[in-house]
Amino acid sequence: MTQTPDDPTAERADAARNRARLMEAAAGLVAERGAEHVTMHEVAQAAGVGKGTLFRRFGDRTGLLVALLNDAEAEFQEAYTWGPPPLGPGAAASDRLTAFGSALLERITDDADLGAALARQVPLERRHASAVGRAFQRHVESLLQEAGVEGDHEMLAYAVLTFTNFETVDYLRNECQVTTARLQSTWADLVRLLTG
């Protein structure tokens, strides 16, 4: 089927293809030299577009990193939403919470994890407000509710998730020599105490 240039379906398909090409170029550069070293100039060059196109599409460098982060997190989101228990459905809410924090802390402390490397480049407030940040928040909130925890679930979810912030985790690992296992066992303590 041929589509005329003013067909909105064709326009959307074009836009999606362009976006995919920009994301692919950016992902390639991130893989090659690390998220912290990639500039908008290089991404534009690699994708064969002007820098203006890149800024119009993503707002700023952080916006591009957030878009890459949302893509990189799709697999983890799939695992905790639909995957096998205890991370996915089928286990008790408290066990799912423990498994979620444990997996998250494992990833945060893994230097090879792409999602963690990308998120580390995004300031806390943009991370909180990203699709990934909001999905983590809603997931923990709904498990706290399901576990029958009494209190303000939305805020309690923020409160416990702050323990998994890079700022906190990196400080505890680098300055206090706290191991990943101890971070995970603290998360398990928190969940056990909160869900009683």
Added chain:
Amino acid sequence: MTQTPDDPTAERADAARNRARLMEAAAGLVAERGAEHVTMHEVAQAAGVGKGTLFRRFGDRTGLLVALLNDAEAEFQEAYTWGPPPLGPGAAASDRLTAFGSALLERITDDADLGAALARQVPLERRHASAVGRAFQRHVESLLQEAGVEGDHEMLAYAVLTFTNFETVDYLRNECQVTTARLQSTWADLVRLLTG
């Protein structure tokens, strides 16, 4: 009693006087134009010393801010260590914990609070490692222990205190319109759930 110049007591007294003079000059400038606008150059000028003296004494601008912070926090530390209950001794550990977080969140969300204004200028890892950060940590840790909470008290103290980080609190207040009262009631929820 007259002291000779090589008397170590006199030297220590001199050093203390000099330090007090630098701190006074810095505190005056902070009061006048806000912690975020004070430079080492201005403090040196106001105290009538070279910038080198200032850097030798405090390491860097953050070091000077941490010294001012430690002084500014003396009153609050006195209140939660020796003051009347429920903040000070004489109340149940869980009530003291609730009162501590409530007071801390009240101060953090008060734009006129000097300690909060100073601490906001100090990066998270330096804040954690400061005398004030360590005192908060030990206080919460010992109350969790006293309340009979089972788990890794040192790490649980870090975990709950991260909820009072400026980064988190400012995000929740500014981007999510969360009130101080709701932050305080979330802290109370946390304490109630943790101390069972």
